[in-house]
Amino acid sequence: MQRYFVPAENWQQNGVLIKGDDAHHISRVMRLKAGNEVICNHPDGQAAICEITEITSNVVRTEMKEWLHASNESPISVTIAQALAKGDKFELVLQKGTELGAAAFIPVQAERSVVVWDDKKAEKRLNRYAKILKEASEQCHRNKIPQLQPVATITDLIEQSHYFDKKIFAYEEEAKTDTFQTFAQSVAEIKSGDNVLIVIGPEGGFSEQEAVLMKQAMFSPVRLGPRILRTETAAIYALASMSYHFEELGCE
């Protein structure tokens, strides 16, 4: 059954109004009719099966049939702070990261980011990112759309970091030391319900200065497996591994 995230103001006593692109998707792409059912998701994470009662050109009216109680949200709230990188890598991380259960994303302007965040193009870019997050959440039946937070530097991240129970950064140089910390050792310190921040550098990695600052702020440098991963693969590896650890192995 198709799932749509519907803004809070469109939830009524006994039904949900679906508007805009989603109404178009229902009528023109899915070609649904009155009597068909869809899943509507409230931004707070709740979801209900709703029956379509009327389709007009830009509004789909529905009647609520049944609240759904299943949740696919990860027991760990993982925020991915991903350095801006060339091409569509950041967008790949948003899409795959949503499927893999990330709670939030922060675009990071790292020292060695080749791409520079352009405030003039920011609105258009943020809208595209929001669309990717919403569509990926609907497709993989998430209860919540991951949050997209404002662009940050490593210094900004450190200032915000008191919010997190565990802070990790992928550090290629770490893998070259004899005493490197494996990702598994860091994951073992995480408990169900924790807020975790995972910081991934750009193509050229973190600068020494950034690494020193993060270490001082008690961010754990880790190796993500034995091979050198591309920047966009690192976030995907971390999220898939944590899903496996907590949702498949059932560790708490």
Added chain:
Amino acid sequence: MQRYFVPAENWQQNGVLIKGDDAHHISRVMRLKAGNEVICNHPDGQAAICEITEITSNVVRTEMKEWLHASNESPISVTIAQALAKGDKFELVLQKGTELGAAAFIPVQAERSVVVWDDKKAEKRLNRYAKILKEASEQCHRNKIPQLQPVATITDLIEQSHYFDKKIFAYEEEAKTDTFQTFAQSVAEIKSGDNVLIVIGPEGGFSEQEAVLMKQAMFSPVRLGPRILRTETAAIYALASMSYHFEELGCE
């Protein structure tokens, strides 16, 4: 240090000849000079640090300095049989799967594959796939380039399956049953050194008939985490989880 996979015939007693695109990459892209070092990989998995002695327009001559003994290969030999899918999804699986340690890939013509394998275009396509595998292997410092095997149907896979110690297929329907098998349960049955086949369906999933045939042939249907993954994310999830299990957690 830059790594190049060099065909067996270019390995000499005390040095390695690097030709073609790689010679161009060394002289024009990396702009290396005589005296600089590169890592040369033999197709058998061995690697050596080699010093450049001469660069001509299409051949780079090197002298072998030191054999490398580190290996980044996974302790489990995983073959990903990935159904053909729209767009560049198969290529994404090749690139990311190589980083994540896959040993081989098989393109699968599934019943519901929207894309049909075109024998006329096969040569060009296979060359592109080979290039992706080689470049990804060099970038992530693999010892071996994963194999690309001929396109196969589910029936073909079943016929070849006696080679594998464990056969798994991602089955969305499985996740809807109360007695679904988690991926972790299947992974727990795998031992270091095993040959594992993981079969991933196309966008529309496997047909009922395909699922029945695979079950009869002792392929284990599994759920890959609690969310519904896109076809290209499923292979990535499986490989990252197995890398985490065997290479990070160190399970045997």
